Amino acid sequence: MKRIAIFVSGNGTNLQRIAEYFKGNPEVEIVNVVCNNPKAYAIERAKHLGIPVRMVNKQEFNSTAFTQEMADLQLDFIVLAGFLWKIPESLIQVYPKKIINIHPALLPKYGGKGFYGEHVHEAVVAAKEAYSGITIHYVNEIYDSGEIIFQAKVALTSDETPDSVAAKIHLLEQANFPVIIEMLLKQ
Numbered sequence: 001m002k003r004i005a006i007f008v009s010g011n012g013t014n015l016q017r018i019a020e021y022f023k024g025n026p027e028v029e030i031v032n033v034v035c036n037n038p039k040a041y042a043i044e045r046a047k048h049l050g051i052p053v054r055m056v057n058k059q060e061f062n063s064t065a066f067t068q069e070m071a072d073l074q075l076d077f078i079v080l081a082g083f084l085w086k087i088p089e090s091l092i093q094v095y096p097k098k099i100i101n102i103h104p105a106l107l108p109k110y111g112g113k114g115f116y117g118e119h120v121h122e123a124v125v126a127a128k129e130a131y132s133g134i135t136i137h138y139v140n141e142i143y144d145s146g147e148i149i150f151q152a153k154v155a156l157t158s159d160e161t162p163d164s165v166a167a168k169i170h171l172l173e174q175a176n177f178p179v180i181i182e183m184l185l186k187q
């Protein structure tokens with residue numbers, strides 16, 4: 001049995017997709033959802049999916065007690081699915097190459113602090129990029145700079161808006177994120 005925790009801050013569409021993808025798979029269990037935002041719709045989704053939610057505030061998140069709590073869960077992977085806080089070094093040390101993130105752009109472009117969600121798509125449109133895409137990568141101590149596992153790109157037209165780019169990116173995420181997680185679990 002492979003044990004996963006999914007960290008979320010927002011809508012939770014990736015959480016939902018991953019949970020549905022692995023539903024009924026006897027080899028994969030989503031042990032819990034960790035959420036830092038009491039207003040996140042992802043909380044509702046997790047409840048509907050029957051996955052326990054662990055709410056966390058910033059002080060707690062960066063404490064050794066929280067790292068120990070995650071260590072005790074004996075996870076095979078931590079999946080960041082729209083999670084916006086930096087992961088403490090202590091947690092990375094407990095789970096080296098076991099924490100993965102999805103970023104809604106073709107890293108190293110449009111990455112780093114402040115580049116998340118719609119801000120990424122706004123910058124991509126402002127720069128009139130011909131392509132955008134997704135990057136799935138390992139998490140290290142520096143925002144959005146861990147080793148890249150997978151990228152997929154999509155062509156943009158000259159009249160894209162941040163919303164239209166977001167829609168294209170979400171489709172890429174939905175199609176690819178669970179498949180890549182499954183591949184990593186099998187390695």
Ligand code: GAR
Pocket residue numbers: 008009010011012013014015042081082083084102103104115116117120169170173
């Ligand atoms: C996703 O597009 C994900 O790539 C992005 O946040 C969105 C979360 O959507 N992540 C980042 O920007 C990380 N820097 P969701 O909550 O509906 O899954």
